[in-house]
Amino acid sequence: MHPKPKLFHGKFILVNIFPGHKHPLRPFSSDNTSLPIVTELISKQHWKSLKTHLQNASPITLLQQLLDSRVDPCLTLRYFNWSEKEFNLSHSLEHSCMLIHSLANAKRYPKMRSFLYSFVKNENSISVSSIFHAISVSGDSFCASSIIADMLVLAYVNNMKSHLAFEAFKRAGDYGFKLSAVSCNPLLSALVKEDKIEDVEYVYKEMIRRRIEVNAISFNTVINGLCKVGKLNKASDVIQDMKAWGVLPDVITYNTLISGYCKKGRIGKMYKADAILKEMIANEVRPNEITYNILIDGFCKDENLMAAMKVFREMETQGLKPTVVTYNSLINKLGLEGKLDEASGMLDDMVGSGLKPNVVTYNVLINGYCKKGKMKEATDLFDDVVKQGISPTVVTYNTLIYAYCKDGRMEDAFALRESMVDKGTFPDVTTYNCLISGLCREGNITAVRKLINEMLNKGLKVDVVTYNILVDALCNDGESRKAARLLDEMVKMSLRPNHVTYNTLMDGYCREGNLRAALNVRTRMEKEGMRANVATYNVLIKGLCKKGKLEDANGLLNEMLEEGLIPNRMTYEIVKVEMVDKGFVPDIEGHMYNISGS
DNA sequence: ATAGGGTTAG
Structure with missing residues (x-):
């Protein structure tokens, strides 16, 4: 057996002789005659015998020898994992990369994926740039390096380390490694979920520039990201890009765009959504249940239940059956309008048509009762749901807890929190926010402090809503200046004040009669790139009226x-x-x- | 690996 050329032999032996290692640096064996015995032991997983065989020799040297030999890389991998665990050590980055290269050359892709997954999961100290350097010097196959880089990006995404995935994406470009849609699409999707729209646009542009395969999923994901942040014109541009690229918009593309328009709070949004529906039909893309669900919910949110019902009936004429989601949107709207009999009638219709209500159906109905102050009905329905064997979610509990808080029934609210924990559903930020707002209403600042400390101790983070509740509480105390200081604190905590934050503060100043300060808040908000919304105008208009400035x-x-x-x-x-x-x-x-x- | 429904703040 001829040993493979040891390209990096000298270098890596030196790298692995780090001081303080508990094993003597004596090589495992002066020659390689016992390597067949060792591989036999590894393949049979006779770890005890292997350990005896190893005696005091360095487990790292054995790894080196396995990597240098022509042993099946899967055996080397098996030894790699065993030795890390057995000797409580971490093999060097260079050895890890040599191993992954030999797995790549043997096309052991699933093994590479799981190796990289656990590497990324356990490794927090090695920088992305040194990993790329090691990949590029540990193997001579450029193609293998590209595959490794691709899988590394995906491993970061799957470990919820999208920031590192993004960095790896950029490094891959520096090295000229060719990535694929298999890693880039999940990366895009993760960045969209985290609202990192600039990064989404960067990855998208780079995918095209680097000639990475861009498919319908890539385009749809980018369109979704742009819609999510309200950049609807840019989203339409991407549809043109995709046509130019020879990828035809599909039902998901159109649904994404329609949903984008439905969520945008400007004049004529539903008109525009309807126009896209017509466009998709003209392009021979058939709307599906989801298209209709988006429109129905859009009309409900647009305070137009009549139009929603019209689309609901139209859906049937198109041969599409309403789904649980369709009914949930309508029941939600009916409940919020206080039409609880109609809402439960809708629930009966839904059951009558063979659909099984889910926890969301009950959550919206419970919320309807709560908002109307019918707590008895709400809690009866809650008990019913539990009896049916449906598990309430944190949303179910939060709905009721909030209603209790709003009703001043803080003991009941805290008792329900206890009970949810007993049932294994854990309070989240929203639960705490509901309780905090209740305590603020009572003026119990001591209890608020205690609750905030408690949530932090449980590893929950305060969010924008928490701050907005506190800003409002201070403003209600005539302490708008102090509230303004909370805005600075938010920014320090890397939380971005939103419209509610600014509007609440403006309202506080207006109620104190300090219009100048209120208008300054608007300026500050616009400097942050946030245009005044309807609520902003309402606050300021009211403030001006109170000062008699009707003009x-x-x-x-x-x-x-x-x-x-x-x-x-x-x-x-x-x-x-x-x-x-x-x-x-x-x-x-x-x-x-x-x-x-x- | 892409699209739809539910809770909190003004």
Whole structure:
């Protein structure tokens, strides 16, 4: 047997002789005559015998010899894993890379995947750049290096280390290693989930530049990411890209875009969503149940239950059966409108048509009862659900806990928290936020502090909502200046204040009569790239009215309409009470004159 | 590896 050329022999022997190692550096054997015996022992997993055979020789030297020999890399892998565990050591990065290269050359792909998965899982100290360096110097096959890099990216994604996956993606470009959609698509998907839209766009552009295979899933994922952050025009551009690339938009592409429009809070969004539906039909892409579910939920969220019901009926004429999700959207809307009889009638219809309600169905119905203050009905339904053998989720508990808090029944709220823990459902940030808001309403700051410490001790992190609750509590105490300091604290905790944060603070200043400060908050918000929304205008319009500046308030009202924002019930209420009832006739166009309706 | 429903803050 001719030993393979030992390209890195000298170098790696030196690397592995690190000081303080408990094993003497004596080689396992002066010649390789016993290697066949050793491989036999490894293949039969006679670890005890192997250990006796090894005696005091270095397990690292044996690894080196196995890597240098022509032994089946799977045996070397088996020895690698055993020796790490047995001697409580970590083999060097270079040896790991040599092993992965030999597995790659033997096309042992599943073994490579699991090796890289556990490597990435356990390894927190080695930088991505040194891993890439080691990959490139530990093997001579460029193709193998590309496959390894590809699997490494995927291993990072699967270990929820998308930041490192992204870095590995960039390094792979530096080395010219060719990645595939198998790793890049999951990377895109992970980045979308984390709202890292700049990184999504970077990966997408690089995939095209590096001529990585871009398929429908890649395009759809990017479109979804852009829709999620409201960049709908860019999303449409990507559809053009995909056509140019010879990939036709499919039902998922259109559904993603329709959903994007449904969630955007601008004038005519449902009109636009409907236009895309027509476009997809024109392009001979058949809408499916999900398309209809998106539209139905969109209309419900747009306060247009009539239109939602119309689409619901149209769905049947298209030969598509409503699903549990369809019913859940409608039951949710009916419940929130307080139409609880209709909501439970809908539940009966759903069961009648052979569909089995799930926990979401019950959550929305329970929420409907809670929002109407019918706690008895809500808890009865909860008991019913449990009796049916459906496990309540953390959302079910949070719904009830919040209702108790809002009702001032803090003991009941805390008791339900105890009970959920007993049943093995653990409180999350939302549970704590509900309790914190209840305690703030009671003015029990000591208890709030205690709860926040408790959640931190449990490894839960406070979020934007937690801060918003505290900002509101301070503003209600006439302490808007202190509330403003919380914004700085948030930023230090790398939490981004959102519209609610700014609007709450503006409202606090307005109620203190400090309009100048409120307007400064708006400026600060816009500097952060966040445009005023309907609620922002409502707060400021009300603030101006309270100061008697009806002309200025009317100016803001017009500005809001020009921005394409839809006035809501609150807007009408403010305009009616603060302007119309005081004899001021708003000088605006269209539906704003119709003050009586909502 | 891509699309749809449920809880909290103003």
